[in-house]
Amino acid sequence: xxxxxxxxxxxxxxxxxxxxxxxxxxxxxxxxxxxx
Amino acid sequence: xxxxxxxxxxxxxxxxxxxxxxxxxxxxxxxxxxxxxxxxxxxxxxxxxxxxxxxxxxxxxxxxxxxxxxxxxxxxxxxxxxxxxxxxxxxxxxxxxxxxxxxxxxxxxxxxxxxxxxxxxxxxxxxxxxxxxxxxxxxxxxxxxxxxxxxxxxxxxxxxxxxxxxxxxxxxxxxxxxxxxxxxxxxxxxxxxxxxxxxxxxxxxxxxxxxxxxxxxxxxxxxx
Amino acid sequence: xxxxxxxxxxxxxxxxxxxxxxxxxxxxxxxxxxxxxxxxxxxxxxxxxxxxxxxxxxxxxxxxxxxxxxxxxxxxxxxxxxxxxxxxxxxxxxxxxxxxxxxxxxxxxxxxxxxxxxxxxxxxxxxxxxxxxxxxxxxxxxxxxxxxxxxxxxxxxxxxxxxxxxxxxxxxxxxxxxxxxxxxxxxxxxxxxxxxxxxxxxxxxxxxxxxxxxxxxxxxxx
Numbered sequence: 001x002x003x004x005x006x007x008x009x010x011x012x013x014x015x016x017x018x019x020x021x022x023x024x025x026x027x028x029x030x031x032x033x034x035x036x
Numbered sequence: 037x038x039x040x041x042x043x044x045x046x047x048x049x050x051x052x053x054x055x056x057x058x059x060x061x062x063x064x065x066x067x068x069x070x071x072x073x074x075x076x077x078x079x080x081x082x083x084x085x086x087x088x089x090x091x092x093x094x095x096x097x098x099x100x101x102x103x104x105x106x107x108x109x110x111x112x113x114x115x116x117x118x119x120x121x122x123x124x125x126x127x128x129x130x131x132x133x134x135x136x137x138x139x140x141x142x143x144x145x146x147x148x149x150x151x152x153x154x155x156x157x158x159x160x161x162x163x164x165x166x167x168x169x170x171x172x173x174x175x176x177x178x179x180x181x182x183x184x185x186x187x188x189x190x191x192x193x194x195x196x197x198x199x200x201x202x203x204x205x206x207x208x209x210x211x212x213x214x215x216x217x218x219x220x221x222x223x224x225x226x227x228x229x230x231x232x233x234x235x236x237x238x239x240x241x242x243x244x245x246x247x248x249x250x251x252x253x254x255x256x257x258x259x260x
Numbered sequence: 261x262x263x264x265x266x267x268x269x270x271x272x273x274x275x276x277x278x279x280x281x282x283x284x285x286x287x288x289x290x291x292x293x294x295x296x297x298x299x300x301x302x303x304x305x306x307x308x309x310x311x312x313x314x315x316x317x318x319x320x321x322x323x324x325x326x327x328x329x330x331x332x333x334x335x336x337x338x339x340x341x342x343x344x345x346x347x348x349x350x351x352x353x354x355x356x357x358x359x360x361x362x363x364x365x366x367x368x369x370x371x372x373x374x375x376x377x378x379x380x381x382x383x384x385x386x387x388x389x390x391x392x393x394x395x396x397x398x399x400x401x402x403x404x405x406x407x408x409x410x411x412x413x414x415x416x417x418x419x420x421x422x423x424x425x426x427x428x429x430x431x432x433x434x435x436x437x438x439x440x441x442x443x444x445x446x447x448x449x450x451x452x453x454x455x456x457x458x459x460x461x462x463x464x465x466x467x468x469x470x471x472x473x474x475x476x477x478x479x480x481x482x
Contacts, residue, residue: 006357009296009356010296013300013353014296016349017296017350020342020349021343025458028458028461028462028465031469035468035469035472036468186405187402190385190398190401193389193394194385194388194389194398195389196384200384203380203381206377207374207375207378207381207406207409208409210374210409210417211412214416214417214420218420242409245408245412246405249404253404253405256398256400257397257398
């Protein structure tokens, strides 16, 4: 595995992890405002 | 305690007689099983090597899907005209209803299996008239109905009804699926007992756990 | 309470992230992609913790009959699903990088995927019942029986692997240096705190949604 390759995957992985989490948190915040 | 057994027996008899009078559920399940067999035949390549496992696998899958037909109907019979409330009032211990329904569903699945095994044996050219094979299917069917009766008791009261039953039930049945296919396939392929027994033990454990949970928790399915 | 937890979660995650970048060494075989492992592991752990908590909330509801336990339970399931999906997708990315395959029938991956299906089934059931009391009862029942079967699923999947060892996937274990272990623990704690904050937040929103529904009979937005 060459280094540039795994770096791409690593970045991709982090985007997925925090993307999903962040997206969910944002949705909760939006819901919270809607129901205030 | 003796009353409990009597209650269960009465309820089972009631449901069986009811089904025998119309026999539409059994007919539907049987027709489905045969049709599925033909569909599977065109869907998969059978080699002498994989025939044993494929045969038992497709048999179980068919039983699985045909079983949902039966499960869906197990509670709908009493839904008309508030018969279910009458049932609940007549029976002091609600777990008896659960056990009775589970036994009824179980017997229907067994009946289906008994009818289908000869047919599958012929069409797959694989003798399935082995007692241990049948026992594995029985164990799997009990786990299936123990979980399925509990779940269908709930889904029958939801908006989505029939559609929801497989979605809720199948994730819970994964251990049973794996164990039945592996054990049954192993028996047909003539694998040593040591490899098969562990799957059978798993099935027994599953059956016990799910039955116990079902008995303990069923009253909450019905309670208002 | 929520404020404190949220801030704490934010801080811990930042710390964990820093540790991943600077403290933990680069793994020999897999290279940089292994760094995904820390949060992947943390997410998987929280996914399972969420399920356990849901069952605890379920039992509490059946005992005490206060709907707040039901809201905590449903929130825990929803959040558990999110973390489980995070774990699954990050796991697949890691598998692709490490073994050039998106999927392996590894028992842990298989079990968490089935757990995700159980979560989804729970949420569908929960939204398919109109009466709040019934909904709570059914949710509790399904959580309990789901929890009872998941360990069995794991054992079956593992048994399947030992009898039929599959060529791909040399196993997801690796040797951890002390720095890696520290980083992992901090990540797990960080995500656990995040989970706690999210459960409280979500349950609070749910309570307000239900109150609005009673008042206005509006279709809820989920």
